[in-house]
C-alpha cells in the first residue's frame with residue numbers, strides 16, 4: 001500500500017538528553033496533517049536514499065494535527081540516519097515523509113496496560129500513555145535507561161511520575177531484570193507493550209511466552225536486528241499498473257530488482273521491521289520474512305514487505 005507523501009518543515013530541534021533530540025515538523029504549506037493513532041510512525045527521507053522510521057510522540061493529536069513530534073537518539077552504529085539528524089539537520093530544513101502508519105496499535109479498551117520501554121523506545125510509549133490517560137484507563141510504565149544523562153523527556157516524566165517505574169542501570173545495580181515479578185503481578189486481562197533494544201525484547205518475549213499472544217505487543221528497532229534471510233530461487237514479479245514483469249534473482253530482494261529496473265518504491269529499514277515497503281499482492285503466494293505482519297495478515301496473503309519477503313509461487317502480481 002503506497003501512502004501519499006508529506007512535505008514537512010523542521011520548525012524546532014530540541015535537546016532532550018545526551019544524544020537525544022526531538023524534532024517538531026509542520027507541513028511546508030501550513031496545511032493540517034493527517035491524524036494518527038498512538039504507536040504510529042512516519043518514515044522521514046532525510047537525504048536521497050536515507051529514509052528512517054520514527055514513532056510519533058503526541059498521543060492525542062486530534063483529527064487535524066498542526067504538527068508532528070518525533071524523538072531521535074544518536075546511534076553510535078548509525079548507518080547514517082540518526083547521525084544525519086544530529087549533525088546536519090537544522091530548523092527550516094524541508095523533508096519528505098510518509099503519512100503515518102501504525103504496526104504497533106494500542107488496544108484502548110484494555111482494563112489495564114503495562115508499558116515497558118528501553119531507552120529511546122519510550123517514544124511510542126509516551127503517545128500510548130497520553131492516550132490512555134485521556135481515556136481514563138489504568139496504565140503503568142517501566143522505563144529503563146542506562147544513566148541519568150540519557151534520560152529524555154524529563155518534563156513528561158515529572159508529570160506522570162506516579163505511574164512510572166524508572167530504572168537507571170548505572171544507579172540501580174545494572175540492567176533491570178524484574179520480568180517475572182512484573183508479569184506475575186499483572187491482572188489477567190492486562191495488555192503489555194514493549195519497545196527497546198534487542199536484549200530487552202528477547203527477555204520480554206521469554207517472560208510473556210505463556211500469555212495470550214493477543215495481549216502481548218512489541219516493536220523492534222531495525223538497526224538492532226541481523227539482516228533477514230532474503231535468499232531463495234528466482235521468481236517473477238508482475239507489476240499490475242506499470243505492466244512490466246521483473247525477474248527476482250536468487251540473492252536479490254524484490255526491492256533490489258525493482259530499483260535495478262528504475263522503479264521507485266518507498267522503503268526505510270530494509271530489514272522487514274518498519275512497514276515502509278508494504279505492497280499489495282493481487283495474485284500469487286508470498287513467502288513472508290518480515291516482522292511486521294501478524295499471523296492472520298500472513299495467511300490472508302494480500303500484502304507483503306518487499307524488502308525481505310519472497311515468493312512461494314513462480315509469479316507474484318503486485319499492485320504497482
Ligand code: FES
Pocket residue numbers: 266267268269270271272273274275276277278290292305306307308
Ligand atoms: S523497508 Fe522496512 S519493512 Fe521493508
